[in-house]
Amino acid sequence: MKIPEEVTEALNYLEQKGYVSQGDLRMPEDILPPDNKHLKAILAFRKQTDINDEIRIKWWIEQTREHLIAQGIVNPFEQAYVLRKLGTAQDAILKVTRLKQFEFEHRIAFLFRGKRSYARKKIGDVEALLRYKNVRFLLEDMKRRYKNA
Numbered sequence: 001m002k003i004p005e006e007v008t009e010a011l012n013y014l015e016q017k018g019y020v021s022q023g024d025l026r027m028p029e030d031i032l033p034p035d036n037k038h039l040k041a042i043l044a045f046r047k048q049t050d051i052n053d054e055i056r057i058k059w060w061i062e063q064t065r066e067h068l069i070a071q072g073i074v075n076p077f078e079q080a081y082v083l084r085k086l087g088t089a090q091d092a093i094l095k096v097t098r099l100k101q102f103e104f105e106h107r108i109a110f111l112f113r114g115k116r117s118y119a120r121k122k123i124g125d126v127e128a129l130l131r132y133k134n135v136r137f138l139l140e141d142m143k144r145r146y147k148n149a
Contacts, residue, residue, distance in 0.1 A: 004045060007041050010037075010038035010041045014028065014031065029043075064126060068083075076098065077097075079096065079097045080107075081111070083097070084109070084111075090104065092126065093108075
């Protein structure tokens with residue numbers, strides 16, 4: 001997202017007034033009066049970036065779901081296993097698969113107990129992995145582990 005001119009002007013204004021210095025951690029809300037046009041531009045930009053982040057996360061979730069279905073993985077428990085195996089965080093898995101936390105904990109999470117290397121990737125990273133990887137082989141591992149559990 002391109003930074004609007006108003007925000008650039010606002011940041012330049014803060015710098016010219018000497019509000020921005022090395023190590024100064026004050027927020028623009030603490031420095032500028034509430035009716036200042038520069039503050040309004042900064043706050044509007046923040047709000048828009050938050051909205052864009054929400055939209056992007058929803059898009060990644062939908063793309064992840066579509067990639068799994070395209071590879072023939074339609075069962076939500078199989079989807080959860082594949083996503084966890086790829087290192088997806090639990091909250092992202094629950095959003096993609098629409099499973100309840102209880103279901104996930106009792107059917108999938110126990111297979112990964114004690115493995116701290118899992119659940120570090122964000123949904124955008126996993127969506128990119130799914131785009132370039134065939135994940136059907138991960139289901140064979142899941143079926144084998146269920147037989148042994």
